[in-house]
Amino acid sequence: MENKKGEKVVNLFNSIAPRYDLVNFITSWGNDGRWRKKGVELFLEELKKREGLRWKNWEKGERIDRMEGVEPPLSPIRVVDVATGTGKMVKTLCQIGKKRGIKLEILGVDPSPQMLEIAQKECPFATFQLGKGEQLPFPDNFADGVTIAFGLRNFENFPQGVEEIYRILKPGGLLLVLEFVAGKGVFRKVVDWYTSTLVPLIGGLLTGNREAYSYLSSSISHFYTPDQLLSLFSSSNFTPLHTLTFNAGQLLVAVLKKK
Numbered sequence: 389m390e391n392k393k394g395e396k397v398v399n400l401f402n403s404i405a406p407r408y409d410l411v412n413f414i415t416s417w418g419n420d421g422r423w424r425k426k427g428v429e430l431f432l433e434e435l436k437k438r439e440g441l442r443w444k445n446w447e448k449g450e451r452i453d454r455m456e457g458v459e460p461p462l463s464p465i466r467v468v469d470v471a472t473g474t475g476k477m478v479k480t481l482c483q484i485g486k487k488r489g490i491k492l493e494i495l496g497v498d499p500s501p502q503m504l505e506i507a508q509k510e511c512p513f514a515t516f517q518l519g520k521g522e523q524l525p526f527p528d529n530f531a532d533g534v535t536i537a538f539g540l541r542n543f544e545n546f547p548q549g550v551e552e553i554y555r556i557l558k559p560g561g562l563l564l565v566l567e568f569v570a571g572k573g574v575f576r577k578v579v580d581w582y583t584s585t586l587v588p589l590i591g592g593l594l595t596g597n598r599e600a601y602s603y604l605s606s607s608i609s610h611f612y613t614p615d616q617l618l619s620l621f622s623s624s625n626f627t628p629l630h631t632l633t634f635n636a637g638q639l640l641v642a643v644l645k646k647k
């Protein structure tokens with residue numbers, strides 16, 4: 389039987405899909421692109437290290453072996469974006485990968501057909517599949533990297549979702565997580581007030597579904613703190629390589645490695 393929370397969440401995303409990106413852009417003051425870029429930069433840099441390629445100048449995308457005129461055949465690095473939504477992470481991966489001269493094969497997975505329809509239009513170079521984080525439609529050891537942005541909070545069964553990500557990653561594979569997390573502090577109170585009052589108002593006006601944005605906001609305060617989240621990943625055999633927070637500690641960016 390389909391879990392009730394799961395069904396409700398998917399319907400919610402189906403209903404806000406056409407305006408999802410616009411609301412994100414407005415309510416994050418244009419910062420969501422910057423957060424994604426930062427996470428993807430760290431993630432791809434680590435993936436390249438793992439591939440054993442030497443970089444003369446990472447920022448400019450110059451590889452030493454390319455500089456020396458040796459062009460070894462590179463198989464694409466396979467990345468799966470879980471809870472891909474409208475494909476924002478897929479686009480960022482592709483843009484930064486291109487800049488750095490990294491060949492990527494990108495696959496996106498999400499249970500909302502309406503979100504995926506937009507993703508496929510926006511990112512025709514990638515492959516998209518319907519599916520939940522708790523039951524990923526890929527074999528074991530399939531991906532070099534997995535990304536998940538603002539998706540963990542929606543899992544019906546968090547441990548099962550993390551287990552699935554672990555299963556499809558190759559040994560030593562990398563996971564990039566971007567997620568809004570619970571927290572404390574004076575500035576954080578202001579950010580939480582904004583998220584719980586103004587975000588549902590703006591989201592409601594633009595999508596006609598205020599309830600959806602109230603759910604998304606309240607799910608942040610009910611979610612894990614960064615320390616709790618990282619310790620859950622550690623107990624699921626992931627080692628954190630980089631962790632950053634933005635927005636008065638509301639947004640966690642973490643790159644983790646499968647042990």
Ligand SMILES: C[S@@+](CC[C@H](N)C(=O)[O-])C[C@H]1O[C@@H](n2cnc3c(N)ncnc32)[C@H](O)[C@@H]1O
Binds near residue numbers: 473500522539543
């Ligand atoms: C807040 S959106 C994030 C979309 C995208 N990753 C981004 O960065 O904009 C959350 C996405 O999670 C998807 N979702 C809901 N339940 C899910 C589940 N159980 N497993 C995987 N994705 C799920 C929704 O359909 C939605 O597209």
